[in-house]
């Protein structure tokens with residue numbers, strides 16, 4: 001059963017002094033099944049974040065439909081099911097990590113005892129527990145990224161959407177997050193994530209979608225890769241299009 005379902009979705013932005021319309025994504029259709037991990041890869045400006053923002057219900061498509069477990073993205077029934085890590089997480093920096101996460105658990109109505117246990121486990125998993133009482137303004141980029149991952153997961157969402165989850169992380173942090181993603185998969189969560197780090201995508205994704213200049217060029221499984229690396233398939237897909 002599809003948990004994330006995009007059907008013929010297009011989105012343009014209007015910008016600049018002349019208010020020119022520019023297509024960010026065109027006629028995108030794909031589904032992510034229950035318990036599946038789909039990776040989206042593509043060059044800068046390919047339209048990955050635009051897709052994620054529409055799935056989150058932050059912006060609406062001009063054309064086409066998006067359903068999250070049969071509900072529209074901006075429906076509260078969808079929002080409560082989703083956890084989201086933005087490309088550049090930014091939080092109110094006078095909060096400590098624990099205060100930030102308590103804000104999310106109380107907004108989602110999680111009982112306090114369960115919330116405290118979950119906050120502790122997550123902060124330990126990403127190695128932030130010793131820093132839990134520090135204000136976020138004292139965090140490094142990688143620490144903020146790890147706090148953002150906890151914020152995305154603390155209300156125990158069924159659908160997890162991660163925009164560049166490895167951004168700013170050192171090799172240890174990257175491994176930590178990859179293990180966390182695999183653990184979420186083992187729990188049966190549905191995961192969509194964008195990354196420029198193709199090795200990471202190859203390690204964890206069941207299927208990979210290649211975006212290029214607002215178009216979905218190809219969706220392939222790990223088995224489809226055969227002897228090729230993810231980088232070879234990616235470059236080949238992009239080059240094929242530019243030759244057309």
Ligand SMILES: Nc1ncnc2c1ncn2[C@@H]1O[C@H](COP(=O)(O)OP(=O)(O)OP(=O)(O)O)[C@@H](O)[C@H]1O
Pocket residue numbers: 013014015022023024042043044045046047048049050051087
């Ligand atoms: N708010 C906006 N206003 C105008 N144009 C925008 C806006 N957001 C994105 N765009 C344009 O839409 C296109 C797709 O951008 P998007 O951020 O979705 O790409 P991306 O694949 O996530 O890129 P990156 O890998 O650099 O994060 C780009 O041409 C970008 O300039």
